[in-house]
Every structure is written in structure tokens, then in C-alpha cells.
Amino acid sequence: MKIGNIDLGTQPVLLAPMEDVTDIGFRLLCRQMGAAMVYSEFVSSDALIRMVNKSLAKLQVIADERPVAIQIYGRDVDAMREAALIVVEQAHPDVLDLNFGCPVKKVAGKGAGAGMLQNVPQMLAITRAVVDALPHTPVTVKTRLGWDNDHRIIVDLAEQLQDCGIKALTIHGRTRAQMYTGEADWTLIGEVKNNPRMHIPIIGNGDIDSAEKARMCFHRYGVDAVMVGRATFGRPWIFREICQGLGKPCPAMAISSSHPEMSAGWKLDVLKQQVVNSVERIDEYRGILHVRRHLAASPIFKGIPNFRETRIRMLRAETMDELFAIMEETRPLVINNQNIPQN
Numbered sequence: 001m002k003i004g005n006i007d008l009g010t011q012p013v014l015l016a017p018m019e020d021v022t023d024i025g026f027r028l029l030c031r032q033m034g035a036a037m038v039y040s041e042f043v044s045s046d047a048l049i050r051m052v053n054k055s056l057a058k059l060q061v062i063a064d065e066r067p068v069a070i071q072i073y074g075r076d077v078d079a080m081r082e083a084a085l086i087v088v089e090q091a092h093p094d095v096l097d098l099n100f101g102c103p104v105k106k107v108a109g110k111g112a113g114a115g116m117l118q119n120v121p122q123m124l125a126i127t128r129a130v131v132d133a134l135p136h137t138p139v140t141v142k143t144r145l146g147w148d149n150d151h152r153i154i155v156d157l158a159e160q161l162q163d164c165g166i167k168a169l170t171i172h173g174r175t176r177a178q179m180y181t182g183e184a185d186w187t188l189i190g191e192v193k194n195n196p197r198m199h200i201p202i203i204g205n206g207d208i209d210s211a212e213k214a215r216m217c218f219h220r221y222g223v224d225a226v227m228v229g230r231a232t233f234g235r236p237w238i239f240r241e242i243c244q245g246l247g248k249p250c251p252a253m254a255i256s257s258s259h260p261e262m263s264a265g266w267k268l269d270v271l272k273q274q275v276v277n278s279v280e281r282i283d284e285y286r287g288i289l290h291v292r293r294h295l296a297a298s299p300i301f302k303g304i305p306n307f308r309e310t311r312i313r314m315l316r317a318e319t320m321d322e323l324f325a326i327m328e329e330t331r332p333l334v335i336n337n338q339n340i341p342q343n
Contacts, residue, residue, distance in 0.1 A: 001201050001224040003037075003168045004138030006067050006094050008225065011218050012036030013242050016205060016229035017071040017097065017142070023058075023290065025277030028065045029270070030232065034239035034250045036225070037067045042099045042113075045074030045083035059091040069095035069140065073102060075111040075122065081129045088137050095167075096134055098127060100143040103176045114176035117147040117157075124160055131165035138167040142205070145188050148177035158192045162200050170227055173206035180230070183207060190221030203227050209238070211245020218246075234298025237262065237270055264334045267300045272327060279320055288323060301330065304337045 001008050008014075015022060015030045017039035027038040040058055047055035061068050070093040074080045084096055100123055102113030109115065116123040131139045141161050146152040158169055171192060173184030184206025193202040201224035208214050209231035217226055231238055240262065243250045255273050259265030274294060279287035292315050301307060310330060317323035 003095055003140060003201060006037075006138065008036045008067070009248075011246055011248065012225045013208075013214060013239055013246075014203065014225055014227045015039060015232065015239070016227045017042055017069070017099070018229055019102075020290070021233070021293075023278070023281065024060055024062060024065065025281045025287075026232075026236070026274065027068065028062065029236045029274055029277055030239055031065050032251060032253065032255070033236050033270075034243040034248075035228075037069060037095070038065055039069045039071055039097060040093075042071045042073050042102060043083070043087070045072050045076070045079045048072070048083040048086050049079055056090070059087060061091045061093065067094035069093055069097045071097040071099050071142070073099035073107060073112050074126075075116065075119075077122070077125050077129050080126045081133045084130045084133055084139075088134060093137065095138050095140055096130065097140045097142055097170075098130060098166075100141055101170075101172050101176075103144070103174075103179045108176055114144055114147070117144065117151070117153070117176060120153070120157060120160070124164055127161055127164040127166060139165070140168040140170065141166050142170040142172070144172045145175050145185065148175050151175075152188060154188050155191050155195065158195070158202075159197055162198060166200060168201040168203060168224075170203040170205055173204065186217060186221050189223060193222045193224070201225065205229065208242075211242045214242045215246060234271070234294040234296070234300075236274065237267060264300055264337075265331060267298075268327060268331055268334055271295065271298060271300070272324060275320060275323060284320055285318060288317065288320065300334050304330070304333050307333070 001012055013036055015035045015038040019041050022041050030038055043055050043058045070087045070091050072083050099113055100116040107113035145154045154171055161169055171189045173186050173189055189204045203225040204217050204223040205227040208226050208228045214226050240250050255270055257266045257269035275291050278290045295314055314326045317326060
């Protein structure tokens, strides 16, 4: 599959853009695990043109994580065009992605993100303006099936977006009204992909949490790529699982561990590496804070008897030495626990 001139190989698996999740450290780890391309946290166009430091910091990209996409959101044509130019000038991303899918109220409620599904003419105007402004950078779009169940417009919308000149389209199989509830509906994603008038790559997103599900979505719906989001929390090795399940070669590992790859002990070492990555690129306190949701969600701790107090201590740790000491306490429990999910 290619996005512009970027070759992502056959059946690529991508890391979804997620606010407060997909910083450089996590993106790099997911690339090492087999993600074919990674996406930044979304960045506000209004904040970029005001040169807000926190937003500008999200534009940092390192060579080892490429190919990487920077995603921006907003509702104003001129602001989105200007923000796109800032991104390209400062980050030189491999792909510039437009967020027309974020469902949260502070974004969609103000007409940006998935809010654009209620103003398709404005969405198309923004897309055309950004595509025209970036002749040398592939522009892509990520969106949803529609605003609600009565307005599932994606099949027609996909053609309109393609006509604007985008190089790929990612579709999350839910409406904005669904947020992240219920099961993702891939039938319309498949309908878009099988539309003979569509010729750009279609990337499917929603509920990919195993190699089996990724394989099913590739085979049943014919998508060109799948994107994994929330299933990566505390489980960046999911990309390795999916690549192995699809029979794809995995990159050489850069994780230092005395445990066999994909074993429970190895996965604990991967989480420790994630902490290191985060601390090195932020600072100790905020870096640890940034990975707490991953530690809380990680399947390697599930099923361990009487683990609640240990989990609380782990999530309250404020230094890397303290956190790693607690994680090492859990190592024999993690390794010996017979109820740990194998995925």
C-alpha cells in the first residue's frame, strides 16, 4: 500500500492518533514493535498559528519513528491551511492528516473534528485548501461513518474527499453519536473500499484488538490497512502480535531483555522501556504521569490475585527508581500468573 510515494508494504498496521498517548516515545516503541506508520497526537490549528509552545512541541519528530503523520484539527479554512504549512515547515512529516473524526465535546461541539460531519461543505473546503497548499506532502483524512445513525454519509463523503485530492482515507467504524461505545461497524468501511469509483487507499479503524480481528478485516472488507488505537494501551506489542499473525516480517527488536520475546517477563521489560522513553523526552515526573494509563490498562497485570494495593503503589510512584522497584516486585507474579491473557 502506498500513500503518495510512501510505501507501507502489504497489509500495514498503523498506530492511531490519540491525544495524550501518541507522543514521540510511544510512537517510537510502536514502530519498533512493527507499526508500519505512526500518527502524532492531534494538534489544534488555532494553537499552531498562535505559536502556542505546548502545541508546537507536538511537532517534534525523530528519524527512527518515520514514516510519521502529523494530524491537525480545526474548523476554519485559513487557519487549517496556515497550520498545515507550519507543520510541514517545522516537522517535515511524511503525511499531513486532517482530523474530521474526534468525537469529544470540546472538539466536535465547537464544529471541529467529527463536528465537521455536520458541515460537509466546510470540510471539503478545508481539505481542498490544505491539499492545494501542500503539493509535495501527502494529505490524508480520518473521519467517521457520520454524525449519527440517521446520517451515515461516509460512502458519498469518501468520494467527495477523494475528489479534493487526498491520498488516503481512514474511517472509524462508528458515528460521532456513538463516541467509543458499542461495536464498530465495518460494513460501510467495506462498502467504501469496494466502491469502483474509489482509487485511494482505505484504512479501517475500530476495535482491532487481535491478530485474528485484523486478519478478518483485511479479508472480509478488503481494506488496504488497519489502524489500532485503544488496544495499544499498556500493550504496544500488539503490533508484533498482529504482524506475526499476518505472516509479516517483524523489525529487529531494540528492547533489552533476558526473557524470551513475547513472554510475560519480556512484556514487563517493554513497559519499562516505555517509561524510559517517556521520561527521556519529557521529564521524570511528567514522563511517569504520561504512562500511568498504560500501566493501569496493561493486560500483563490482569488476573494477578490481590494485586490492587500493588497497582495503586505503582500508579502513585513519582520517580523512576520507585516505579521500577515496584515493577520488579511484580515480575515473579507476572511470570507465574496462570490467568494472564495470552494477547
